[in-house]
Amino acid sequence: MDVFSGLFGVAYLIPLLMVASxxxxxxxxxxxxxxxxxxxxxxxxxxAAMVLGVLIGAxxxxxxxxxxxxxxxxxxxxxxxxxxxxxxxxxxxxxxxxPISALLLVxxxxxxxxxxxxxxxxxxxxxxxxxxxxxxxxFLAAMxxxxxxxxLLEFFVxxxxxxxxxxxLIGFYYEKPxxxxxxxxxxxxxxxxxVMFLLGIFLYxxxxxxxxxxxTGGWAASGFVFAHGSTPFLAGASxxxxxxxxxxxxILGGAAGKSAQFPLHVWLPDAMEGPTTVSALIHAATMVxxxxxxxxxTSVFIGFTSFDDLLIVAIGGFTAFYAAxxxxxxxxxxxxxxxxxxxxxxxxxxxxxxGFAMVGLFHLFTHAFFKALLFLAAGSVIHAVGTxxxxxxxxxxxxxxxxxxxxxxxxxxxxxIPPFAGFWSKDxxxxxxxxxxxxxxxxxxxxxxxxAGVFLTAYYIFRAWFLAFSGDHPRDPTLPHAHExxxxxxxxxxxxxxxxxxxxxxxxxxxxxxxxxxGLGAAxxxxxxxxxxxxxxxxxxxxxxxxxxxxxxxxxxxxxxxxAESSPAQPIRRLLLNRYYFKAGYDxxxxxxxxxxxxxxxxFDRYVIDGTVHxxxxxxxxxxxxxxxxxxxxVSDYAAYVIAGLVAVFLLLLVVAPYLVARLGGT
Numbered sequence: 320m321d322v323f324s325g326l327f328g329v330a331y332l333i334p335l336l337m338v339a340s341x342x343x344x345x346x347x348x349x350x351x352x353x354x355x356x357x358x359x360x361x362x363x364x365x366x367a368a369m370v371l372g373v374l375i376g377a378x379x380x381x382x383x384x385x386x387x388x389x390x391x392x393x394x395x396x397x398x399x400x401x402x403x404x405x406x407x408x409x410x411x412x413x414x415x416x417x418p419i420s421a422l423l424l425v426x427x428x429x430x431x432x433x434x435x436x437x438x439x440x441x442x443x444x445x446x447x448x449x450x451x452x453x454x455x456x457x458f459l460a461a462m463x464x465x466x467x468x469x470x471l472l473e474f475f476v477x478x479x480x481x482x483x484x485x486x487x488l489i490g491f492y493y494e495k496p497x498x499x500x501x502x503x504x505x506x507x508x509x510x511x512x513x514v515m516f517l518l519g520i521f522l523y524x525x526x527x528x529x530x531x532x533x534x535t536g537g538w539a540a541s542g543f544v545f546a547h548g549s550t551p552f553l554a555g556a557s558x559x560x561x562x563x564x565x566x567x568x569x570i571l572g573g574a575a576g577k578s579a580q581f582p583l584h585v586w587l588p589d590a591m592e593g594p595t596t597v598s599a600l601i602h603a604a605t606m607v608x609x610x611x612x613x614x615x616x617t618s619v620f621i622g623f624t625s626f627d628d629l630l631i632v633a634i635g636g637f638t639a640f641y642a643a644x645x646x647x648x649x650x651x652x653x654x655x656x657x658x659x660x661x662x663x664x665x666x667x668x669x670x671x672x673x674g675f676a677m678v679g680l681f682h683l684f685t686h687a688f689f690k691a692l693l694f695l696a697a698g699s700v701i702h703a704v705g706t707x708x709x710x711x712x713x714x715x716x717x718x719x720x721x722x723x724x725x726x727x728x729x730x731x732x733x734x735x736i737p738p739f740a741g742f743w744s745k746d747x748x749x750x751x752x753x754x755x756x757x758x759x760x761x762x763x764x765x766x767x768x769x770x771a772g773v774f775l776t777a778y779y780i781f782r783a784w785f786l787a788f789s790g791d792h793p794r795d796p797t798l799p800h801a802h803e804x805x806x807x808x809x810x811x812x813x814x815x816x817x818x819x820x821x822x823x824x825x826x827x828x829x830x831x832x833x834x835x836x837x838g839l840g841a842a843x844x845x846x847x848x849x850x851x852x853x854x855x856x857x858x859x860x861x862x863x864x865x866x867x868x869x870x871x872x873x874x875x876x877x878x879x880x881x882x883a884e885s886s887p888a889q890p891i892r893r894l895l896l897n898r899y900y901f902k903a904g905y906d907x908x909x910x911x912x913x914x915x916x917x918x919x920x921x922x923f924d925r926y927v928i929d930g931t932v933h934x935x936x937x938x939x940x941x942x943x944x945x946x947x948x949x950x951x952x953x954v955s956d957y958a959a960y961v962i963a964g965l966v967a968v969f970l971l972l973l974v975v976a977p978y979l980v981a982r983l984g985g986t
Contacts (some may be wrong), residue, residue: 327387327416337460340364348449361452365432379421380830415469433811434600434927440808489593498592505586512576519569537933545620567627578610589655597700615676631672636765639665675751682744688818696726703801709786711795716788718801723926723929725812732819734777743823746760789875
């Protein structure tokens with residue numbers, strides 16, 4: 320083992336470095352002579368984490384298939400030798416470095432470092448900088464914790480911390496009602512998925528309590544730890560398949576909430592209320608990818624039933640097309656990229672459902688770089704002209720050549736034009752799913768939807784490029800003169816552009832292939848490139864080219880395509896701009912549901928709870944008032960009461976009691 324692989328055992332230092340950044344910046348950030356110095360502290364810690372993450376990724380490539388699991392027992396509930404968990408239940412905390420986590424470590428640490436460096440220039444005018452850098456550091460700690468977690472319970476703890484950080488960062492401009500509302504919306508929608516995720520963990524526990532890695536005495540006894548091997552637990556499970564199917568649906572629900580898949584997708588476009596740097600890191604490259612990572616980890620280590628696989632394919636394929644349709648009409652540059660994120664995550668989910676988890680993660684790897692590039696390029700435009708409205712922009716190519724070039728490179732990678740990164744990973748997914756259509760004909764509709772999404776993707780991203788950068792001058796003459804940002808904003812654009820061009824070519828590097836595909840069974844086998852695959856790739860590239868050509872025809876050279884109000888397409892445009900009225904529907908159902916529940920609760924409180932209390936109060940008051948009148952102070956009255964009581968007792972003993980005894984057959 321060399322120095323690279325020797326770092327596997329100290330991978331836990333990566334989240335600890337970012338926790339240290341959170342503590343230092345959070346406590347000392349306001350005390351520094353200049354507020355931006357806290358940003359440089361965070362950049363320093365993130366740089367150290369990036370170096371360690373890249374070295375671990377390099378070590379995994381040099382020693383493909385190496386697994387290093389460092390863990391400690393949190394607590395142990397001993398068993399009594401009987402029941403479903405005869406060896407007891409053990410909870411552990413630990414870090415697992417394997418091909419999957421090594422790949423994601425590189426993504427999270429590299430993109431995190433570049434976004435923090437970019438923030439030095441982009442955020443320098445904002446208030447609350449110590450809070451911003453502290454929250455971003457805590458997010459990176461939580462996300463690397465998710466990546467390194469060696470069991471589902473630890474995974475869930477860091478998963479929740481990621482959600483909390485997302486809430487803080489989306490609502491960074493909390494003075495704006497729209498930002499505060501977006502933060503609450505993201506928190507509530509993702510909580511729906513989180514509850515499903517937790518239920519899925521409980522169901523898997525009930526199914527696999529007595530199964531697990533060889534020699535451990537069961538999954539519960541081993542601490543829910545992911546097993547080293549190519550055969551998922553599900554392959555040899557004797558548990559009820561219904562339980563496993565429901566557990567898989569719950570896991571899919573958790574992933575759909577975090578990765579904004581249909582029908583839990585509504586929060587992500589509104590999350591653009593946060594700073595653009597937050598969008599680049601959390602809502603494009605890392606946090607939203609956590610849902611795909613959860614599905615991939617579950618697929619590799621646990622497995623899904625055939626019904627779950629079909630459902631995952633359906634959600635992924637439909638979302639890939641559905642989100643792309645909304646991006647083709649939106650005027651906000653950040654929201655166009657946000658819809659693109661939802662769509663591209665759908666492709667990754669589609670790959671996992673078809674049985675190619677590592678192919679989906681390969682697209683996650685390339686997508687993180689070119690999508691972060693697109694967001695940061697959009698941030699440079701917003702930083703320069705002060706608006707997110709594409710229809711106010713235009714003519715920015717000459718004053719912002721670097722940004723225009725970076726956005727174009729990101730767009731070509733997103734559209735899947737060779738040799739840019741997105742081509743290799745996106746075509747891997749299409750080829751992988753296509754290879755399964757013979758065995759699973761039910762996949763056909765969702766494959767076709769994803770394939771049609773290729774055309775829409777190329778169209779909407781180059782529509783955005785032409786609207787922002789083509790032409791001779793901005794359409795809104797009141798916009799300030801555009802210029803490039805400082806070097807701390809330009810360097811990340813250059814580095815991410817290099818990744819957007821070359822990251823897909825890593826797949827031809829044998830060491831990277833070992834990292835991506837070694838030791839993970841059928842889920843890691845890449846599709847074989849044959850005549851059919853080449854034909855499919857050619858068709859995909861042709862579709863993307865047609866999308867770019869249509870975008871140029873309608874929006875190129877500063878043109879603006881205006882749809883007539885009388886056009887039959889106007890209702891479709893309004894439908895897309897209003898997100899198919901899904902958000903309005905959720906708001907209506909939520910408001911009506913909450914109003915109905917509130918009225919029912921008010922009725923119950925007023926007439927049941929309060930009515931019972933007040934009823935007892937009036938009954939006791941009436942009784943006490945009547946009994947009080949007995950105390951008259953007249954001795955003759957008291958004597959009469961005594962005589963009446965004696966007569967009553969006499970009648971009870973001599974008349975009523977014998978009658979009852981006779982009726983009951985006694986003597």
